[in-house]
Amino acid sequence: MDLPPGDRVLAAAHLADGTWGVASFRCLRVVSDAGARVAGGNWWDVDRAGFDPETSTMRVQWVDNRPDLELPFGKGNPSAFALTVRERVQRSVILADSVPLGGGKTARVAVRRDGDGVMFSQVVGDPGVDLGNPRIAALVDDAEARVRLASGLPE
Numbered sequence: 504m505d506l507p508p509g510d511r512v513l514a515a516a517h518l519a520d521g522t523w524g525v526a527s528f529r530c531l532r533v534v535s536d537a538g539a540r541v542a543g544g545n546w547w548d549v550d551r552a553g554f555d556p557e558t559s560t561m562r563v564q565w566v567d568n569r570p571d572l573e574l575p576f577g578k579g580n581p582s583a584f585a586l587t588v589r590e591r592v593q594r595s596v597i598l599a600d601s602v603p604l605g606g607g608k609t610a611r612v613a614v615r616r617d618g619d620g621v622m623f624s625q626v627v628g629d630p631g632v633d634l635g636n637p638r639i640a641a642l643v644d645d646a647e648a649r650v651r652l653a654s655g656l657p658e
Contacts, residue, residue, distance in 0.1 A: 505540050506530070507618065516584035518573040524561070526587040529618035531563065533574070542572055546595040549616045550627055554585040557612040568625050597622060598602060598654045600648045604639055608632050612647045623649070624651050 506512070506527055509523040514526045518533065522541055525532045529601035544565060552563045559581065574622075599613035610628040617623065624647050628634050634643060648658045 505532075505538075509625075510618075514584045514587035517579055518582045519577040521577075523586055524574050524576075525579075526584060526591060528591075529571075531588065531591070533572070544569075545618065547617050547623075547625075548597070549592045550611075552592055553587075553590050554581070557654045561588065563588075566625060593613045598650045600646050600650050602642050604629075604632060604642065610634065610639070610643050610646075612643060614648050614650050614656060620653060622656055624656065 505657045508652055510527045510529045512525055512527050516524045518524055520536075522533050522535055523583045524633055525534055525543075527587060530543060530545045531549065533541040535541055544620055550564045550566045552561060554561045561574040561576070561581070563574065592646060595611055595615045595617075597614040597616060599611060602610045608631065610626060613625050613627075614622055615636070624649060626643055628633065628639075628643075633639060650656055
């Protein structure tokens with residue numbers, strides 16, 4: 504399997520389509536039985552992930568514009584995998600805040616850490632939010648400065 508050097512598998516689960524969901528120290532991967540990467544990304548690129556016990560499916564949403572990753576589980580109990588995913592995503596977040604923008608829209612600002620422990624700030628707007636709008640940019644910039652300062656990063 505194509506893992507970064509020094510990475511290791513923490514949990515895996517068989518998916519309904521015959522692939523495997525693999526949670527490692529640094530990343531989430533969907534791999535074929537032969538170990539070829541099908542989909543995935545780093546934990547610090549995951550905006551959120553949730554497990555629906557009724558459908559036995561996990562949905563992973565990314566911070567960028569790529570489509571959500573649907574993980575329909577096959578045989579077995581996916582709870583160890585689901586808990587590992589939750590822990591890995593939470594571990595990447597140092598501090599986060601939500602910025603109300605009006606009209607029911609928000610932006611989320613966070614300080615996260617990558618696989619080497621390097622902290623950085625990240626801004627994710629709800630769909631349809633124009634982060635280039637000067638009014639929105641000012642609100643988001645203020646919130647980002649606050650979370651950076653509170654976490655020890657320079658403004």
